[in-house]
Amino acid sequence: MRHPRQVLTRTQLLEQVWGYDATLETNVLEVHMGHLRQKLEANGGSRLIKTIRGVGYVMKG
Amino acid sequence: MLAQHPFTSKINLIRTRLTLWIIGILAIGFLLLVLITFLIAHSLLVRLTIERLQQNVTSLSDAFGQENPGTNLTLVHNQLDAFSTSKSYLQYQNLQGRPIASSKNMGKLILPLAQLKSAIQANRVIQDVPFNKSSFMMYGHVVVVKGKVQGYILSAYNITDNNAIDLLLTLQYSGIVIILTLAAISVWLLVRHIMLRPLEHLANAASQIAMTRDHSLRLHIGKRPDEINRLAQNINSMLYSLEDAYQQMQHINDLQRSFLADVSHELRTPLTIMLSSLDLMKKEQGRDPEFQANALENIHSETERMARMVTRLLMLARTDAGASFAREPLLIVDIINEACRQSSPSSRTIQLECQGFEIIEDAVVAGNADYLKQVFLILLENAYKYTLDDGKVTVIAAIQRQQVAISISDTGIGIPSDDLASLFERFYRAKNARTQPGMGLGLSIAKSIIEQHNGTIRVESILTQGSCFTISLPLLNE
Structure with missing residues (x-):
């Protein structure tokens, strides 16, 4: 994990993944997060990625 | 001339x-x-x-x-x-x-x-x-x-x-010339007497004050409420404010002088301990491993103490200079946990109790992690410092109306009620706190950091029972 327990805002994540000139709908991020969660929790794992409403996401071990 | x-x-x-x-x-x-x-x-x-x-x-x-x-x-x-x-x-x-x-x-x-x-x-x-x-x-x-x-x-x-x-005209003209001459002379003298004499007195008194540099001196004010007396009154009120400002400056100067003395003393103490430990280690030359381990532990804790002090001084200088710091969304609970871990003294039998941390598990505030940690360190260290052995320090977290409220209470010596008002002033130390080492800086730093985070800090205390500091910070979560 590169940013454990660090709150990352939507803008930060979008810029990191898609680059500065990304003109994506913000719910693209939600969809991807959903996929990530499904894969991470597939084998009965606990929730790693938490949503911080109005801010962004945080990864907790 | x-x-x-x-x-x-x-x-x-x-x-x-x-x-x-x-x-x-x-x-x-x-x-x-x-x-x-x-x-x-x-x-x-x-x-x-x-x-x-x-x-x-x-x-x-x-x-x-x-x-x-x-x-x-x-x-x-x-x-x-x-x-x-x-x-x-x-x-x-x-x-x-x-x-x-x-x-x-x-x-x-x-x-x-x-x-x-x-x-x-x-x-x-x-x-x-x-x-x-x-x-x-x-x-x-x-x-x-x-x-x-x-x-x-x-x-x-x-x-x-x-x-x-013709005669009438001649008479009138000569009369006019005589009257004008008389008027000129009397005006010349009257102006000197009525207007300029008091002004000269005023100027002399003012230059006297300027020369002696005695700011408690005041100009004499006459009974009549005329312009010159009004001027004198204005000069006097100016002198009052000057004296005020001068005294305030003197006060700050005194504080700074004692602050410098305190700082050098506080910095020298750990250095002395470290130096003497190193000297002893040199003499021992590693013959006693237990002693060496002890000495190293000593040096480590003193270095930490010094580092903390220097950080705090740096923060003070920065907040004084009005420098703004980078802010990012933070999990506040992590910062409090870190501060609790760093501040708990291993040598003391004081219990630390944390309540409500699960409530703020996901609470996010916008701020600077280093500065906010300093605030909690300051409050926790104070709580430990003024609490006797077998006492208890409690940290309670709560969320109320889009605010994270963290209160740190102790069962220590408390703060006299007449010291509460000035508690957050720089260099101010409560009367019963002066037996403990300290510079009276911590709470003023904490207050200025919290205020820069758009938060508030307040204190409640009962003498000999304990004190409770409560910090409120705006919540970023929706």
Whole structure:
């Protein structure tokens, strides 16, 4: 994990993944997060990625 | 001399200007007065002259009408002489305009009857008739004897030079000159006496204060509420605020001096401990591993203490300079946990209890992790410092109305209620806290950091029971 327990805002994540000139709908991020969660929790794992409403996401071990 | 007393030359300038103004206004006023009196006197005089002329001529013609003037020429001459003056001529002419008799002062002159005929018929006085190289006022009247016009009485009054008016004017002009001179002198003296003397006193007193640098001195204020006393009052209130500012500066200076002494002392203590530990290690040369481990532990904790102190000083300098710090969304619970871990003293038997951390598990605030950690470190260290052994420090977290509230309470010595108001002032230390080492900086740093995070910090305390500091920070979560 590169940013454990660090709150990352939507803008930060979008810029990191898609680059500065990304003109994506913000719910693209939600969809991807959903996929990530499904894969991470597939084998009965606990929730790693938490949503911080109005801010962004945080990864907790 | 002028260079030495620039003020004096200015005062003289004001004085001169004032005098000149007053003289100018007086002169204009007097001139107007003279002009008006002259005009009034002149018209009065003219009317008087006309009346006299008419009266003289009418009474003469009446007299001639009763006693036929043709019979006794000597009597006519006498009567004409009696009514004439040095400036007025009288002449009796027949119907053809030939002079029958004249007043003595006339000589061979003949008054111009032709010019006067119409005026005689209208019973009018003609003013400004040029005659005998002068200007004359003329009047004529018929002489009627037994219902028959016998001739004319003509009179002329020389109005070229009017001595009376000349005299009046001369008198008035010399009067004006004398009055103006007197006014100038008295204004010059009065201005000096009434206005400039008190001003000079004021200037002297002010320069006295400036020279002695005694800020408690005040100017003397007179009883009358005039401009100069008002000026003195203003200068005095200025001196009050100056003295205030000076004292405040002195106070801050004193605080800073003692702060410097405290800081150097606080920094030297760990250094001394570290140096002596190192010396002993050198002498031991690693023969006793247990001693070495102890010494290293000692040095480590002292270095940490020093590092904390230096960080705090740096923070103080930065908040003083108004430097803003980078902010990012933070999990506040991580910062509190970290602070709790770093601050708990291993050597003391003080219990640390945390409540409600699960409530703020996902709470996010916008802030700077280093600065916020410092705030919690300051509060926790204070709590430990002023709590006796077997006491308890409690950290309670809560969320209320979009705010994260974290309170840190102890069962320590408490804070006297009259110290609470000034508790967050820089260098301020409560009376019962002075036995413990410290600089009185922590809470002021905490307050300024929290305020830069748009939060609040408040304190409640009961003496000998304990204190409770509560921090509120705006929540970023929706």
